Amino acid sequence: MTLHAYLVLAAVVFAIGLFGVLTRRNAVGILSASS
Amino acid sequence: MSGEAVAFWVVAVVLVASSLAVVLTRNLFHSVLYLAAALVATGVVFLLLDSPFLFGVQLLLYAGGVVTILVFAIMLTEQLVGGAHRPDQPVCAQRGHRGRGGAGGGGRLHRPAAGAGRTPAAGDGPHGGDRAGPGRAGGPVARAARRAARGRAPRRLYLARSDD
Numbered sequence: 230m231t232l233h234a235y236l237v238l239a240a241v242v243f244a245i246g247l248f249g250v251l252t253r254r255n256a257v258g259i260l261s262a263s264s
Numbered sequence: 265m266s267g268e269a270v271a272f273w274v275v276a277v278v279l280v281a282s283s284l285a286v287v288l289t290r291n292l293f294h295s296v297l298y299l300a301a302a303l304v305a306t307g308v309v310f311l312l313l314d315s316p317f318l319f320g321v322q323l324l325l326y327a328g329g330v331v332t333i334l335v336f337a338i339m340l341t342e343q344l345v346g347g348a349h350r351p352d353q354p355v356c357a358q359r360g361h362r363g364r365g366g367a368g369g370g371g372r373l374h375r376p377a378a379g380a381g382r383t384p385a386a387g388d389g390p391h392g393g394d395r396a397g398p399g400r401a402g403g404p405v406a407r408a409a410r411r412a413a414r415g416r417a418p419r420r421l422y423l424a425r426s427d428d
Binding site: 234235238241242245246248249252253255257258260261262264 | 272276279280283284286287292295296299302303306309313326330334337338341
């Protein structure tokens with residue numbers, strides 16, 4: 230696999246985590262989404 | 265397609281699915297379990313990138329430490345919220361989803377709220393009688409207070425209350 234696929238995967242996971250941080254209302258949920 | 269590519273795509277699908285489950289699950293305890301799966305999948309990604317030391321560090325620190333800390337945080341806050349106090353509106357808004365908190369949480373919160381609504385009718389009588397002794401022969405208000413206390417007891421043991 231090239232490095233490009235890993236970078237795209239990392240970007241997708243980062244976007245999911247950012248979405249979780251912005252949409253969660255619970256503090257523990259925000260912490261778990263940010264990790 | 266080589267073996268590494270197959271492994272990468274399998275790990276990528278698992279990682280993205282478990283990350284979406286972390287974000288989209290309403291139950292906090294299930295969210296932390298999916299987070300553990302996502303962290304292990306991230307460690308496997310490190311393993312595919314020929315860095316086994318980072319795999320070990322990821323497993324030890326994240327999947328071992330952070331998940332444990334989050335589970336303890338959920339347990340302690342659930343005890344704090346569900347145990348002593350009457351569940352009122354800000355707790356319900358904090359815990360669950362706002363749209364379903366009115367419908368799904370309303371039936372659950374209805375019984376202690378009804379007991380608390382009946383309590384001021386007799387003033388502070390049931391509290392003194394309940395504190396003085398066993399007080400089995402109480403009025404209907406004392407029975408309602410005991411029923412509310414019995415209804416509160418298993419909620420204290422429950423780790424992460426499911427919203428659905």
